[in-house]
Amino acid sequence: MRRTAIVFLFCIFLLTVLSGCRFNEEKTETITITDQMGRQVKIPAKIEKICALHHFGGKIVYALKQQHLLVDTGIYGREAKALKAIDKDFSAKPDFSQGHDYNIEGLLRLGPQVVFATAASNPEDVEIFTNAGVPVVGVRGETLEESFEAVRLMARVLNCEENGKAYIDACNALIAMVRKRLENREGPLVKVLFAGPMSIYSAATGSMLQTTILKLSGAVNVAKDLKGFWADISPEQVAAWNPEVVFLGSSLETYGKDQIYGNSHFKTVSAIQNKRVYTFPSNVGWWDYPAPHCVLGVVWSAKTLYPDLFSDVDMMAVANEFYQQFTGHSFEEMGGRLD
Numbered sequence: 001m002r003r004t005a006i007v008f009l010f011c012i013f014l015l016t017v018l019s020g021c022r023f024n025e026e027k028t029e030t031i032t033i034t035d036q037m038g039r040q041v042k043i044p045a046k047i048e049k050i051c052a053l054h055h056f057g058g059k060i061v062y063a064l065k066q067q068h069l070l071v072d073t074g075i076y077g078r079e080a081k082a083l084k085a086i087d088k089d090f091s092a093k094p095d096f097s098q099g100h101d102y103n104i105e106g107l108l109r110l111g112p113q114v115v116f117a118t119a120a121s122n123p124e125d126v127e128i129f130t131n132a133g134v135p136v137v138g139v140r141g142e143t144l145e146e147s148f149e150a151v152r153l154m155a156r157v158l159n160c161e162e163n164g165k166a167y168i169d170a171c172n173a174l175i176a177m178v179r180k181r182l183e184n185r186e187g188p189l190v191k192v193l194f195a196g197p198m199s200i201y202s203a204a205t206g207s208m209l210q211t212t213i214l215k216l217s218g219a220v221n222v223a224k225d226l227k228g229f230w231a232d233i234s235p236e237q238v239a240a241w242n243p244e245v246v247f248l249g250s251s252l253e254t255y256g257k258d259q260i261y262g263n264s265h266f267k268t269v270s271a272i273q274n275k276r277v278y279t280f281p282s283n284v285g286w287w288d289y290p291a292p293h294c295v296l297g298v299v300w301s302a303k304t305l306y307p308d309l310f311s312d313v314d315m316m317a318v319a320n321e322f323y324q325q326f327t328g329h330s331f332e333e334m335g336g337r338l339d
Contacts, residue, residue, distance in 0.1 A: 037138035235265035
């Protein structure tokens with residue numbers, strides 16, 4: 001009898017140990033992914049806490065409906081201000097952003113299991129997380145396809161691939177709508193100068209997302225042969241290009257179209273003579289910014305360039321529906337305007 005009891009207790013002990021081993025295996029189970037920087041990154045199979053070192057990643061987290069995993073707001077600037085005013089869950093989260101920098105120590109104290117970083121993230125911040133044992137997944141989105149790939153990657157990491165597909169499908173549906181209407185376009189592509197948000201003497205180059213936006217909306221970037229980011233240009237170069245339309249990047253309130261019209265250097269330029277200078281719209285959530293939300297910029301750009309082909313397209317209605325689906329609030333609820 002005593003021997004039976006000992007065997008029974010031993011079996012209980014063995015089951016407890018094995019159960020504990022299985023628990024520890026589950027707790028430490030990982031998967032390995034390849035990020036957009038080409039790095040092999042080992043991440044937890046089950047993720048409950050994350051952060052993003054750039055609001056490119058933060059916006060995608062919201063679009064994937066995984067914002068409950070963020071240890072902080074994940075979005076900053078005007079969009080964050082708008083969300084704080086109407087979203088109690090967002091306003092309850094700590095904000096560790098300091099411009100384009102972050103309070104890394106504060107973020108680490110909240111215990112994120114994965115960090116999403118972009119090529120624009122501070123390398124020193126990335127190194128701090130890595131040294132602390134927190135895996136960093138690199139994402140990028142300077143082209144639309146890169147943005148879509150970032151969505152797919154983040155959806156895989158966060159185990160919500162159907163949400164990622166829904167986001168990309170919605171973006172492609174808007175692009176397809178624009179492409180279909182542009183089939184009725186006549187004449188050569190409109191020549192557009194896409195000027196930077198800080199100065200008319202800077203231009204979006206062929207390396208930048210803005211060139212893709214223009215191409216999808218039936219235009220050609222006059223600076224498409226330039227390389228790099230926001231290339232410095234001269235008044236003489238603008239006159240030589242003679243763009244038919246000038247788009248000003250999402251305003252940082254540094255200058256506006258009235259200053260362009262009053263600039264004597266541009267008086268011979270077609271866009272100035274015909275009063276065709278437009279500021280990219282949206283006072284929240286820039287639409288000429290590397291993130292899939294830029295498809296709204298494609299719709300607006302095409303409607304601006306070819307108003308007759310898009311006369312029945314209500315830009316505010318399109319924006320409201322898109323923001324409601326992928327931010328949780330309509331564009332107008334967030335205080336959005338199309339100035």
